[in-house]
Amino acid sequence: MNVEYESVSNQEIIRLNQHIEEYEEMFNSIIEPLIMLDENLSFSYVNEAACLMLELSREKLTELRLTDFLEESSFFDFDSLEDSSLKSAHKGKRRVQLLTGTVKELEFIRIGTLTKGKSVFRLEDVSKVEPVEENLMSPELLLGNGEEEGEGILLMDRQGVVVEANSAFTEGLKINKRELIGKKMSELMTYEYEPTVKKGVDKIFSTLKSMGELEVTLHGKPCRFSFSTSSTVGNEYFKSTFSKITESKIMEKKLETSERIFAELFDQSMEGIIFWNEDGIIFRVNQSACKIFESTREEMIGSDTWKYIFKKNHYFKRMLATFERDGQVRDDIFYKMPNNQIKLLELTAKKYEGDGYNVTIFRNATERWEIEKELRKSEKKFRKIFEGSMDGLILWNKEGFTDINESGKVILGISKESLLSLSIQEFIEKIPGNADELSAYMEDVYKKGIYSSVVALKFADGSVKHIEFLTRSNLYSNLNLSVFRDVSKNLEMQEQIRKSDTLHVVGELAAGIAHEIRNPMTALKGFIQLLEDMVQEDFSTYFHIITSEIQRIETIITEFLVLAKPQALQYQEQDVQMIMKETLELLAAQALLNNVRFETDFEGDESNVFCEANQLKQVFINIIKNALEVMPDGGIVRIKSSQVSKKHVCISIIDQGNGISEDKLKKLGEPFYTTKERGTGLGLMVSYKIIEEHNGYIEVESEVDKGTSFHIFLPLRGKAQGTFTR
Structure with missing residues (x-):
């Protein structure tokens, strides 16, 4: 045969180069990872998708062998690839470890042999379920070795x-x-x-x-x-x-190899591929496209490429306009199949104006769309639950906060935008009084996984809320979920129940012993009077002390009986200001002896309430006597009466004593609790009970070294048996 060097015209070379470039560009639309291995398992060629899967550049991979990633080198027998009986697809799975340290399970699918000793494989990552992102192919895959001549x-x-x-x-x-x-x-x-x-x-x-x-x-x-x-x-x-090998033969062999590889890849591609002309008529489709469109190859060839569009609305027209303007488009659009099935297809279309054809690659995104739709539905449902919860909900991690619901914003008194802009440390610094407690709570959360505690948060306005937190750490994606509620009212209710139980016990105790003590005390009082008349010596001082102490015992017994059972009292509409004036007249002498002056400030002419006057007098006497006793050096006791609303009147008694600390202030009104040396604690307890029976309540304010204020709230012109809400 003739082996002389053949000259080739420049036009023929240019034509062959153009065909090769077209096929190379065509291969760029195929997204499967492809590698070409020689008989020594060295990488002769890799496309961009393979580089992405193996996490190395093409330059680096072509310097390596497949065995650099495998535990065993005998994965393929390349000598056997020349055997015509092995031309069918060959598959094999291997566990590979990339140079980055990543371990993957890859399936090698042989899709063709370009030259003796070199084969092309498609890679599939079977170690994960997410689809590999679409990557354009590199032109090296189209290179061949040439044909024999001469x-x-x-x-x-x-x-x-x-x-x-x-x-x-x-x-x-x-x-x-x-x-x-x-x-x-x-x-x-x-x-x-x-x-x-x-x-x-x-x-x-x-x-x-x-x-x-x-x-x-x-x-x-x-x-x-x-x-x-x-x-x-x-x-x-x-x-x-x-x-x-002449230059012409090299180019022709490249073209032949490119055509063969393209044909194999075209038919084996998992994506649907269609070719259509400038009139929109389909002239070539692969098997995947037929499967996606539920049609045969014969049914699709010759049909309009857009005939399967579900709705040719403004969205479709906008996509077409983009394709005409840019020569390419990538989008998702709904198609209606011949069997009336609706599918969402992800398409990539490109125009080849000089060659008079266009290509579109399809991927069935219906399943993904349905999953996304279910996810959106679930997200909407859980968002409603999250936002509608009566408890506060916060999602947070070590860096900061990611979300808070409406109830949480109300409880913490902070907007969502303000909270999300804060780090954990900045949030703690906003409530310095609880910094140590909150930091300890977060440490316990990470140690125990689930942790519950009640934290008394002190806010900038001075208010205090008892917040019960229940937190689960790492609920999702390193996020912690805290469920919290304001239990301040619950704690107050528990305290009221505790006091009520104590009063009940005291009442039973009073009922049991008050009458038993009163009878002997009556006899004792009578015999003391007889003894005083019979004794000749002057023991009047002693008899006076004995008589006053007996009277004190009777007073305590009377207070016990008030607690023992409800009193049969007659409530009448009376002026509470007049009752207070009468009380002040009774205590005027004692105030004078203690160098104490009364100052009154009564708003309006009268404030009528339904009450039992003597019981209110007893309340006023108990509180004013306490005020006199805490000012041994004298001072001023201010009494104010004001209407705080259309239905309520407030009586305030303010002294200039030493004041009461916050911890002691909480215990006022409890049975047998007193700050006086000889006190019994029954006076205030009885006073609280009387005001409660009048559907009112008492609030106490005090500041150490400045004095104490008792505020008595009573309903105006309302029946005492009715309900009174603070």
């Missing part, structure tokens, strides 16, 4: 020494046959092809055949040949057939 025949012995050559070989190399005989073949090769020759020789001895390409220098210029070597009968010599 055969030269060479005979070599086992040491690679030329023993015979035909004229086609010597003429092609322009070398004298005598000069050739006796030389080793490696002496004719350029330096970089010496390893190829050695590798080919080694393979000849192991498999009795080899093929490939090599380069020789002809008159100072390199020239490439393809060769095929096999053993002769008896295996004494090896016969090599050489064909000179």
